[in-house]
Amino acid sequence: MSNYCYSCMNEIDGGFCPHCNKENVADSVAYRLKPGTILNKKILVGNSIGEGGFGITYIGRDLTLDRRVAVKEYFPNGYVNRNNNVSQLVSATTDQQVSFFQKGLQNFLEEARKIAKLTNVSGIVDVREYFEENGTAYIIMEYLDGINLSVFLRQNGVFKAETIFQLMLPITYSLQKMHEEGIIHRDISPDNIMYLTDGTLKLTDFGSARYFSNAQKEMSVVVKQGYAPEEQYSKNGDQGPWTDVYGLCATMYKCITGKTPVDAVDRIKQDTLTPPSELGVQIPEPMQITLMYGLAVFKNDRCKSMQELSYLMEKALANENIQVESANYYHRLNQTMIANSSTTFMQDFDNAINNRNNMNRQQVDPQSIHRNTGGYPRDQYTRQPDPYGYDGYDRYRDPASGYQPPYNDPRQNHPEQRPKTNKTPIIIAVTIFLCVTLIAGTVIYLFLKYDTQQESDTVVTATEIVTVIETTADNDEDKDAEPAPAAEPEKVRPTEPPTPAQSKEPAVTTATASGRLGDQAGHDYYPSNVLSNDGTCWCPGEGSGVGAWIKLDFGKSKRINGLDIVNGYAGSEDQYKENSKVTKIKIEFSNGQKPITRSLSVKSVSDRKESQHISFDSVTTSSVKITILSIEKGTEFEDTCITYISETTP
Numbered sequence: 001m002s003n004y005c006y007s008c009m010n011e012i013d014g015g016f017c018p019h020c021n022k023e024n025v026a027d028s029v030a031y032r033l034k035p036g037t038i039l040n041k042k043i044l045v046g047n048s049i050g051e052g053g054f055g056i057t058y059i060g061r062d063l064t065l066d067r068r069v070a071v072k073e074y075f076p077n078g079y080v081n082r083n084n085n086v087s088q089l090v091s092a093t094t095d096q097q098v099s100f101f102q103k104g105l106q107n108f109l110e111e112a113r114k115i116a117k118l119t120n121v122s123g124i125v126d127v128r129e130y131f132e133e134n135g136t137a138y139i140i141m142e143y144l145d146g147i148n149l150s151v152f153l154r155q156n157g158v159f160k161a162e163t164i165f166q167l168m169l170p171i172t173y174s175l176q177k178m179h180e181e182g183i184i185h186r187d188i189s190p191d192n193i194m195y196l197t198d199g200t201l202k203l204t205d206f207g208s209a210r211y212f213s214n215a216q217k218e219m220s221v222v223v224k225q226g227y228a229p230e231e232q233y234s235k236n237g238d239q240g241p242w243t244d245v246y247g248l249c250a251t252m253y254k255c256i257t258g259k260t261p262v263d264a265v266d267r268i269k270q271d272t273l274t275p276p277s278e279l280g281v282q283i284p285e286p287m288q289i290t291l292m293y294g295l296a297v298f299k300n301d302r303c304k305s306m307q308e309l310s311y312l313m314e315k316a317l318a319n320e321n322i323q324v325e326s327a328n329y330y331h332r333l334n335q336t337m338i339a340n341s342s343t344t345f346m347q348d349f350d351n352a353i354n355n356r357n358n359m360n361r362q363q364v365d366p367q368s369i370h371r372n373t374g375g376y377p378r379d380q381y382t383r384q385p386d387p388y389g390y391d392g393y394d395r396y397r398d399p400a401s402g403y404q405p406p407y408n409d410p411r412q413n414h415p416e417q418r419p420k421t422n423k424t425p426i427i428i429a430v431t432i433f434l435c436v437t438l439i440a441g442t443v444i445y446l447f448l449k450y451d452t453q454q455e456s457d458t459v460v461t462a463t464e465i466v467t468v469i470e471t472t473a474d475n476d477e478d479k480d481a482e483p484a485p486a487a488e489p490e491k492v493r494p495t496e497p498p499t500p501a502q503s504k505e506p507a508v509t510t511a512t513a514s515g516r517l518g519d520q521a522g523h524d525y526y527p528s529n530v531l532s533n534d535g536t537c538w539c540p541g542e543g544s545g546v547g548a549w550i551k552l553d554f555g556k557s558k559r560i561n562g563l564d565i566v567n568g569y570a571g572s573e574d575q576y577k578e579n580s581k582v583t584k585i586k587i588e589f590s591n592g593q594k595p596i597t598r599s600l601s602v603k604s605v606s607d608r609k610e611s612q613h614i615s616f617d618s619v620t621t622s623s624v625k626i627t628i629l630s631i632e633k634g635t636e637f638e639d640t641c642i643t644y645i646s647e648t649t650p
Contacts, residue, residue, distance in 0.1 A: 123174030188247030249294030545640030
């Protein structure tokens with residue numbers, strides 16, 4: 001048999017592969033298939049190229065047809081194990097998990113049979129064959145020559161809205177056919193869509209796929225934060241084609257904006273998902289409406305099928321007008337929940353949620369689609385009256401005869417329950433009184449101030465007058481009223497490290513470094529990012545990062561006794577695993593004290609955002625320089641990241 005590279009499965013002569021420029025080294029992880037294993041008497045297995053909660057994917061070669069393939073092995077993480085130094089057999093971890101494993105195995109094979117029917121469907125990876133071996137099952141798929149969208153975005157930046165809509169259309173057609181077979185993917189994200197060398201996209205990784213039917217209500221909980229809708233967080237959540245609609249639209253949102261959508265469960269109480277145009281993205285209005293419609297929080301407000309989504313995407317690409325209905329139902333529930341957090345209300349809210357989820361969806365003619373966009377500005381769409389007594393503009397009207405609302409809406413009681421009063425004259429009178437008092441107080445204050453400062457020839461400027469008026473107004477406001485928060489200035493990343501604070505200003509900590517990785521896919525890696533702990537990070541340029549340094553300048557000498565550090569890129573589960581983490585650092589001080597070395601731990605994905613404390617004897621210094629001495633290499637990239645650093649004081 002010819003000699004093949006375990007990394008790219010091309011034929012080689014010797015220990016170095018000229019095709020992928022890698023040493024021909026076999027994967028040494030004991031629970032994976034040993035590279036060089038032959039499956040079904042013809043499939044040569046190479047190194048692992050991907051791993052998820054339900055399986056492991058390897059590169060392989062079909063020795064009969066002499067072509068590269070992808071090999072998907074059913075391997076539910078946490079339920080099975082294997083030691084390839086002893087055997088290639090997969091076995092359940094405990095006797096109690098045998099039943100779960102066997103049931104999942106049959107589902108895995110049944111899904112393979114279903115997906116195999118979709119051979120040569122553009123937009124979905126082809127399944128060539130499937131079989132059982134080594135106590136588990138395998139799916140042999142076409143090998144896709146390209147990179148996934150996550151990697152593409154890191155390397156090339158975001159797509160134009162028109163481009164991603166055009167690229168995703170074939171995937172919507174393919175998912176429609178997949179849904180017709182009764183299968184939903186449930187794990188659509190940039191990680192599972194490949195950007196091929198011919199410039200097209202294909203959907204991969206069906207390890208989380210499940211059947212949907214009226215008879216089967218309970219499904220396993222499989223979520224990828226930012227890309228999974230709210231119904232996917234519950235075993236009894238009503239999952240269907242609309243679930244994949246959310247995942248696909250969330251992926252498109254990421255490709256257009258470079259930002260992962262706000263997690264669906266965080267949007268239930270208050271929807272904070274920002275439309276792309278408000279992030280500075282150039283996107284035609286029909287495309288934005290379509291995208292936000294597919295990202296509606298609740299399924300009954302969301303685009304329901306891939307057929308409907310592809311129809312809207314085609315209209316958007318043609319720049320045709322699109323309107324969706326804005327049902328105020330959840331908007332009012334959310335406002336009420338904020339105003340009233342009592343136990344009784346929460347029970348009513350839960351009941352309303354359950355009742356709404358159980359409503360049967362009416363068939364709608366695609367030519368007259370009007371639905372909620374989930375957080376998109378409501379005043380841009382045609383309003384329809386709702387059953388709770390509000391018209392489309394939140395104005396109260398009499399509800400249908402005999403109707404009883406499920407809760408007391410604090411914004412407006414029924415007119416029969418609340419007598420009408422006219423408070424306008426009172427409000428006007430109070431306002432005039434306050435204004436007169438304010439002006440009189442301001443004049444007296446300025447007169448006294450001017451009189452006391454005559455000897456120094458101080459002139460009261462217009463700016464000072466405005467300041468006095470604002471201060472007086474604040475003091476006269478109702479003490480029970482909540483003061484309006486000051487508008488925050490827009491955050492702008494500096495192109496260069498900020499300069500130390502001037503001596504007359506409070507000391508401000510700044511950060512400089514030996515270098516940084518260039519902006520990729522909307523991410524920036526400035527040294528100053530380690531001061532904010534806002535999900536961004538510092539990444540010291542290309543390469544392993546060993547020898548790179550970052551310096552915190554405190555602006556003045558201060559006494560410190562330690563550092564708090566968040567190791568790795570904590571803003572993303574995938575990048576935390578894929579990127580390198582620091583294992584040892586050298587700490588230097590400006591006072592010339594002897595440097596010290598400390599080890600850093602590499603935390604689990606679930607604990608990746610937790611900081612670790614590095615302590616040392618108290619020292620007075622104006623800066624701290626941290627040099628990377630060693631790293632733990634990531635699963636995919638050499639990039640070494642640090643998310644956060646701060647000093648601690650005695």
